[in-house]
Amino acid sequence: MGWYNKRLAKSLWVFHISGSPCNNCDIEILDLITPKYDVERLGIKLVGSIRHADVLLVTGVFNEKVAPKIKKIYEQAPKPIFVVAIGSCPSSGTVFKNSYNIVENRESVIPIDMYIPGCPPKPEAMIEGVAKLMEKLNG
């Protein structure tokens, strides 16, 4: 599998799910693709269909309405798939944690492999996160 994982590490296709975020994390994710950060040089590509994805980027505290859909999307993704939670929202709930409508334990919705905290995390932080993922895949 080592050889394969190395290929995988060099070609992470990313699908982006927003589970009730404030949008900023999503914008910063898109920022990654644009000229200043350009993660295509790492082989990362944003795809439109879950079937093509290797990495799921989730943002936001999940609210009760969107959580089942996120779960469904995760189930529809072809394995192996990695879930990376972007922002403080999925990890701690930030300012929203007192709301009624959010899922308290986001791990119960989908298994999250990695958290990249920050509100929003700087693109550099996200790249570092991705780099760590690649490092791991490369062994």
Next chain:
Amino acid sequence: MKTKSNLKNIVNKNQIPLGPFHPLLEEAEYFNITVDGETVVDIDMDTGWMHRGHEFISEQKTFTQSIYLVERICGICSTSHPLACVHAVEDVDNIEIPLRGRYIRTLVGELERIHSHLLWVGLAGHFIGYDTVWMWAWKYREPVLQMFEIISGNRNHYGMLRVGGVGKDVDPASVPELNKILDTLDKKMDMIAKIANDDPVLRSRLVNVGILSKKDAIDFCAVGPTSRASGVRGDIRKDEPTDAYDLVDFNEIITKNGDVYDKFVVRVLETLESIKICRQCLNKLKIIDGPILNNVKEISAGEGIGRYEAPRGEVFHYVRTDGTNRPIRHKVRAPSYNNIPTFQASCKGIPIADALITLAGVDPCYCCTERAIRVTDKNNKKNNIDLLKLSRDKTSNIRGNF
């Protein structure tokens, strides 16, 4: 306006679900588009995917905390909501703001408009498959974020505002640098304006697409560029000049047609105006000295309305207080909340490809459309997971698993 029987007819037609997760929508949102072939017959929106209960949370927080909360309604115009919020609180007691504070507020607000409009131009490009425009627009947006970093220390979520003024001062030493960045931006914007005017392919794609008539704009109470593109006057910065808007000179951009192209033009021209305003503010900040914050002691009981012309239109906040430091009712109404229903008027009878760009045309941000709502929260045992532990655990998990 649809009647019930009308809805029944629609059920038999083909429907296309758009969302909740669709590459067109950065946020989760769901449209049920009824089509005939590829022509949109009806559009029905199901919201609530992003609903986090801001109005509910806000009632548990102090005004100062609320500002940070409403900042996180949405990240794109994360100054507009706090600004409208502080305006509302200030409106209760007619609180005066020091002059320097007013200029800084205006500066931040306008910079945000630039960044937001550029973002939209880019995304609109992306949606119509013109990735080059996307990349370029976002490249030119980076300097704005850089300016924000200089001013507030963060690329997004600036946390600048307080009731009674602003929380952070602009370092006078950084003003020349900011001015320099603005200069480069100016040239780039001119270029984008030119593209907007000249590119025939772009025009063929956008002109006469998704027309929102003036009447519909008024009927649906649309706000901001969406209504201004349809020829409806209305700019909060002119109507109710708070902050420094009565002290700076700028134009209100209005076009007549109401199609996506006009919305595009309005946004591009507005960006130019914003750059003008930012310049004026920066120049004033060089001369004007003084406090930036009126240290408010107390908010008396009463009601207040605050609004601000966000990049997408009027943000409206209403607070009702009882004399404590938190609101008893905090109503938030984002511009998209009024703009999105206009799809019903502008999307009918056009092909899906057009409908999609029309959806994008009002620059909707669902995050703040769905802010409100709370629920009786009896069991307050939130599972506040230790962020650090989690992130360490998980990262080491990944390490271990492979």
Next chain:
Amino acid sequence: MGVKKLLINIPKLMESNVSADKIECEYLFHRKNEGLFSLLEIAQFASYCRQCKSAFCVDACPKEALERQDNGTIKRFNMRCVGCKSCVLACPFGTILPETINYVTTKCDNCLNQLKENPDYIPLCVKTAPEGTFKMKEMKDEDPDKKLFFVGKYLAVINPNWLQKEGKK
């Protein structure tokens, strides 16, 4: 007079060792309201506090949230206070109850609406407080001997009063 006042027996309340947030309030607007704290805060500044000439608490407050009013009492301005409780520490007489100096302030409306509908109404705080500490009662006059003082229109406290002790009242 005919107006009922809420009477709080503060020494007794302290003795009872019931933590203040056990006492519920039915003020309508906030989800979780502890209207009681606002009552206590007013009460403590009105009667308990010594109203020092150069108030230590005012000096200590990093946010300039405490100010002396014209009538000599200290007032905390809730938009400025950050709830750091420096004032509690600074007061040499320990008159400031830490529970009352909250960052998020609350409000008691004296259950006026309920009383208007039903003059015999018993507010929730009275119901949930330890026996004998809270009372809804019609009162004519202050009674310094019984350490009964009026605070504002609807509130009365039984509380040792420094001013009275020092003969200022």
Next chain:
Amino acid sequence: MADYQEFINEMGSKIKVEIKKKRRLYFQVKNDDILEIIDHLFNKMGCRLSTATATETYNGVEALYHFSDDKTGNYYCPRVVMKDKENPEMNSITPIVKGAEWIEREMAEWWGIKFIGHPRPIPLLSRNHPKAPNKPMRCGR
């Protein structure tokens, strides 16, 4: 302030002015008169509906509409108080102001206000919601 004096004169008999301050006019309207007032504000004066706020108070459930007169920057806020907290009911203004559709749906959904004559009385935010809350914004006491 003279700006909205005219409005007060014209509608004086139907409204009960509550708060009057710079650029803001809050007034109470009876449910029967609300449509007429809204018609006047929207069609005659060309005001724009910003939004509406529902609040529960001791007096009942209130619906407060915010109309912005963009020419003068004034706000007109008619308030309708529904005394019956269990089944609050009022006339829908959506037939007059299309833009009120969503906000009325939202108020109906979370406050349980019934809007008589609303053209599309379906929930706005809690459709397809697996755990849709019931009248959550009410104080619940």
Next chain:
Amino acid sequence: MKLEYLFFIFIFPGILFTSILGLIIGWVDRKVSARFTFRVGPPFLQNFNDFFKLLGKEATLIKNSIHSLFIAAPFVAFGTLSLLATMIGVTLFYGIGFGGDIFVIMYLMMIYSVMIVLGGASTGNIYSSIGAGREVKLLIGDELVFILVCLVPIIKSGYQLNLESIINFQASNGAFIGSASGILAFLLSIICIQAKMTMQPFDIPEAETEIVEGPLMEYSGPPLAFWKLNHFMMYVIFPFFLILIFLGGFNLTGLGILWFILKYVGIVVVMIIIKNTNPRIRTDTALNFFWKYASPIGLLAIILAILGV
């Protein structure tokens, strides 16, 4: 069945050569596009990595859909494209005809679209269906112009249908691009292959932001890998075809190699430039464009060709 043929189809100029060259040119495309937008772009082996990664992923089959068709479609397309690559390549590199003439090639080229449509629509996914519909519409749009441009070399070569005779004719009489009709047809043909490859501005059937990559939406794992490979193979097949019918083929001796690279890269770069300077157009605009504007020009080219200009 000669052993030679096996070499043709599997190694050169068939599957192996075309795939590798295609993946590399695909990289060039991505790189140049990135350069266009001030980015760095992907590393050299990116497309190879993508391909192998996809091979190792799970393939998803849709319940209650026609699985055999779903799986077969990319491979049929792959087979057809390999065949095309071989047919065109053998003529180009060896100067002999192989299997079919220009009509055969034109019709074989349609199979790719058919397979996209069948594979996509077999899933029952609406986006795939919309994409399928768009694919056919685009096909009937560009096919008309494609016929017109393909007729030009036929006419100019004195009504020859065989690829090798077209090449030989050009070898003795100069490439067709050297004439007015040749230039017109060549320019049109570039737009046509843009559409046939569903590159911007004609990426209508696979518009990611509109219909979520359309017919490819439900594909994952190995079948998707093959769809991607197919797409990259077209980066070789279509330019080679154009070189064959307009640019006089290759001469792989001495300076000829330089010419070969120049011709090929030239066509690819023109395509990339078009791709990066245009937004995606709508289906009806595309149809309008092809039927109302491009085909009269194509007709003009034909008339010029008949007149010998």
Next chain:
Amino acid sequence: MLNNNLLLLILIPLAISFLNIFLPTILRKILVFATLVVTSIITINLFNANNETFTLFSNTILSLDKMSYFALAGIQLLSFIILIFSLKGVENNIQKQFFALYPLTLAFSNGVILSEHSFSFLIFWGLSGLTLYLFNLLGKTKDTPKTAKKTFLIIGGSDAFLIMGLAIVWFLNPGNSWSLLSTNIPLVDGLSYTAFFLFLIASFSKAGGFPFHTWVPDYSKDSPVESVAFLPASLDKLLGIYLLARMVTTLFEIDILVNLIIVTLGAITIIIAAMMAMIQNNGRKLLGYSTISQVGYMIMGIGSGSILAFAGGLFHMINHTIYKSNLFLALGSVEKRTGTNELNKLGGLGKIMPFTFIMALIGTLSTSGVPPFNGFFSKWMIYQGIIEKTATLTVGYQIWMLICLILAIFGSALTLAVFIKFIHAIFLGKYQKKFAKIKRTPINQILATGLLSSLCIIFGIWAVKIPLNNFIIPALQDLGLSAPQFIGTYNPQLIILLFGLTFVTGMIIYLFTKKVKFDNNYLGGMDAEERFRILGTEFYNEVKNMKPLNTLYSWAEKKYFDIYDITTKFTNSTAKLLQQAHPGQLHLYLLYIVVGLLIFLLLI
């Protein structure tokens, strides 16, 4: 006399058909089947026969040359396969009539093909039109009477033209006998042109060429599906095109201008019918229009004046009958299972009727001319022929011819589009629960479509070996034409072999790497409900709404281009009397024929 093979081919079915009137259904089926076995055996025996004839009163009435043998073989083959399909599944209430009419049709068609004498030709031609009309009356949609009237008027009217044409031919060529096979009238003066075009009208009406095609789609929609596959899809094409082929070879000597006119008509037929087919939402109408469109190719091929194209046209004729009856039968299977042929009520059947789906797919691909199926080969021959012909023309004619060629090639792209819609609307798209429990396709239907489909493949891959060498080239030689020389190359065996190799390579890679999971549709997180469905019937709305096509389409929908409607309107407004005279009844039709014959006899 009764041992004459040719006569038997007509008499046996005729007799059986009369016999059948009195028999129960099951016996009728057996008898019809037996008839077909017999006629087929006779036909096979005739394979090597040379110029078999049948004479009566010293006139050669029937004769057989290689071309008529080719058509005859086609008729036997198709009748046989369609009969297999009809053995089970014909609507109960029409079974009786159906099996009486079936041999009748066969008899008359054989008659048309075998007639050498123009008199008998005329009678059989008219009678075969009559069976068409009778079959039509078996339909049970509400438009049936109207359609029957229309069909009858167009076909019957064309008979009248044929009569006149024959009369003129006789007038021009009085010395000759009544033989159709050796007139060779040069087109020199107005009269000969008139005769030619009268014949053309007859053959176009039968085959469904523009502008006399309008009965085909209506007929397809309103008649029993077996009869549609039987008559307009196969036999009528064979007959009409056979006549056309006769016309351009033995009846007339035509010049290049006429060639061009025929080719143009063919091209117009292709495009118009394909465009019309694109917007149809009724499966049968769609197939009907596409049938017309395919006729265009045959007309082009046969009329172009190039031997290669002529051979291609003949080949296309047989190919077309094969794949189009295949498609009609496949649609019939679907229709019988689901009870509808409206495309927007179907969908997602590919999973439920996989076999029918594959058959229909093969039919579709052949129709669209996708290599290596048979449709491609014949089209390819036609194109080559036209290219070959073009090379010999002057500049102006070259442009004219090439435009027709472009339209023809483009027509196959349109056809592909049409059939994508067809396939998508019926078999692809969202699986529907309401169809989950439908009955399985009976074996006879599978057998029939399977036979036709395998013919599609066989004729595609071994085109030269089987149909060309055995039937078409002898036919050409019989007519005194040289064997066609291909000017392009196309090696289907090689292509299919190499394709198979690569395909298998791909599949092997897939099988090695495959990890499969099953899942529902991904719709952005929504559940794949049934209301989220694209039918495919609306694929081409954009084309429909395109300027100026939208006006054309709206006119077409108002039937401005329908020759039948134009004439009826014309008649309506000019002569009420005439309108009263044709209420569309059988006896009136017979009256026409009788009157026509009387005139004819008088002329003699």
